[in-house]
């Protein structure tokens with residue numbers, strides 16, 4: 001009790017000492033950046049280091065991220081953590097980012113596309129996101145691994161990476177406030193998590209085709225939507241899912257589900273599908289990170 005009184009006294013003295021209006025309100029935003037939903041991206045030619053347009057599209061990905069940062073800062077955001085969440089997670093050009101942000105890069109990591117999120121953030125933005133593998137529409141639509149996974153379900157429902165990552169943020173009571181990507185990605189995510197701000201920078205015509213905006217127009221749109229999202233940040237609710245979390249993963253191949261079923265924590269649902277129950281989204285995300293990254297030949 002005495003300690004509590006002293007703390008209250010200290011707080012009272014501190015607030016008297018601060019002149020009125022001197023306290024700047026802190027606002028902290030987490031931005032997870034993928035690449036499939038970046039303006040102009042339609043195929044691996046833009047998405048992988050061996051693609052003939054990859055270096056150019058790293059510039060566009062970085063510029064879209066900077067547009068989101070500019071919009072957020074214009075609306076009062078004071079602290080930003082970025083997460084490079086595509087491929088090798090070494091895509092964003094760090095020399096072209098503002099010096100006062102922090103960047104999470106490199107895979108694997110326990111919380112994957114949401115590494116670094118915690119309860120101190122006020123909101124989350126997704127830039128360059130794409131639709132799920134369960135969606136018949138969407139440029140490069142996939143969930144975590146286009147080569148290996150045919151479906152990811154949380155508590156019985158197929159999810160996109162956006163919805164999965166929104167549930168990770170929801171674990172920390174942080175709402176998703178904005179998404180950019182193709183029309184399918186924005187539509188699918190808003191159907192899952194609610195009426196967040198969406199910046200549609202291209203319209204899918206197939207897995208490897210789209211009608212796209214020009215980069216400068218995409219930056220303007222993303223900047224404007226990021227600013228609008230922060231301006232009405234109080235409107236958004238964290239996306240929380242029921243715990244324990246029942247995760248089902250359907251593999252494209254047969255042997256991953258066979259081998260994972262050797263583990264007593266894993267149930268084999270059918271030939272290609274396994275089920276894992278995580279106590280929360282943290283345990284569930286680490287499980288996904290493990291099964292999509294582990295192989296016995298890993299070096300170093």
Ligand SMILES: [Zn+2]
Nearest residue numbers: 034035086087
């Ligand atoms: Zn990606």
